[in-house]
Amino acid sequence: MKLGEAIQGAVPLTETKPHLDIFDEVYSDYMKQKIRKKFGLLNKELETDKDIYDSFLETMQKTGADFTNCFRCLSMLPLLGSPNFQAKLKDVKEYILTQCSTLEELKSMHKPEMDPRQLQAFLAMVQSNPGLVNALGRNFASITRDLEKLEKIKEMEDKTDEDQRKTNEEAWDSWLKKYVERLNIEMEGKTDLIQANAERVRVMNSNNPRFILRNYIAQNAIKAAEKGDYSEVRRVVKLLENPYNEEVDLGELALPQQVGNASKSKDDKFSDGGATSSKSKGTGELRSYTGMLYESKPPDWSLDLKVT
Structure with missing residues (x-):
């Protein structure tokens, strides 16, 4: 409704309201179909599919896993x-685990913007005077987020790197088991595995990008441009x-394949015609001038980069 009110100077509210009334329903249906494509659930629609998506996001958040790469690699299965x-x-599980954050990275990700001592002081004030919540308005939302981050850091205080690796592995074991069970239902009534797998890869890879404009990629490009x-x-x-x-020909812009301190791509096990091979047409691995894929x-x- 707010959208209709915002544009009523151009389109009367009486004309937009009938469409806005069904917006939520149409948007929800679109998102359901989009999510099913991202997970390769193409043949059957179940009520439990939402749990597959929700638990996937929860597992990524818990383990600090890379959103884009985790989605993309699912077509390898x-x-x-x-x-x-x-x-x-x-192979998929091992790859996903390489995309999870270390304990230090998780601590950095959950570092509050506000000084912890100030946060504790605010918390004490709000507890003694709840009316401050309304007075703070939107500022209270950011304070709440910082308090949640602080709580997460406290939970990690006694953890070791090995504890975190174990947490990551258990979390993804649990989710992958659920996903495999769902894939088993997906295959009911199907006899041509080759065709079904090919269609699954095609749909998933056309809905889960391989490349996105990450902050650090933009920053590297900016630094190079500043030098001319x-x-x-x-x-x-x-x-x-x-x-x-999957295949991108950079032509004259392609750099020679770099080795050494460059980050490794997906395991070679995925380069044998699989869904997300890191080889590109005539260029080898796609690396920036810094050597990173x-x-x-x-x-x-890049964790400290801020979008401005």
Whole structure:
């Protein structure tokens, strides 16, 4: 309704209201279909599918896993009954675990904007005078978020890196078990696994991008441009023109394949014609001038980048 009110100077509210009344329903239906495509659930629609999505997001948040890469790698997992299914399942799990955050990264991600001592003081004030909540208005929402972050950090105080790795593994074991059970239902009545897997990969990879404009990628391009080198900007633009494509030909913009301190791509097990091979047409792995793969999990230093 607020949208209709905002544009009523151009379109009368009497004309937009009938459409706005059904907006939530149409949007909800669209999102359901989009989510099913992202997870490769193409043949059957179940009430429990929402739990697959919600628990996936919760698991990513709990483990600090990379959103884009985790979604993209799901197409590497074929349907049950496919050759080497268990091996592929293990590969997917191992890859996802490489996309999870370390304990230090999680602590950095949950670092409050406000000084912890100030937060505690605000909390004490609100507890003694609840009326302050209304007085603070929107500011209270940001304070609440910081308090939640502070609580998360306290939960991690006694954790070790090994504890976090175990937490990550258990969390993803649990979710993948649920996902595999759902894929089993998906295959009921299907006889042509090859065709079903091919369609699954096609749909999933056209709904889960391989490349996105990450903060650190933009920052690297900006730094190069500030020095007068715009080739990195052009490479990034070229990739983002076809973010879902597996094969991308950068032509003259392509850099020689780099080794050494460059971040590794997905395991070679996924480069044998799988859904998300890191090889591109005529260019090898797609790396920036810094040596990092464009599809890499963000480096540690990028956690402090702020969008302005």
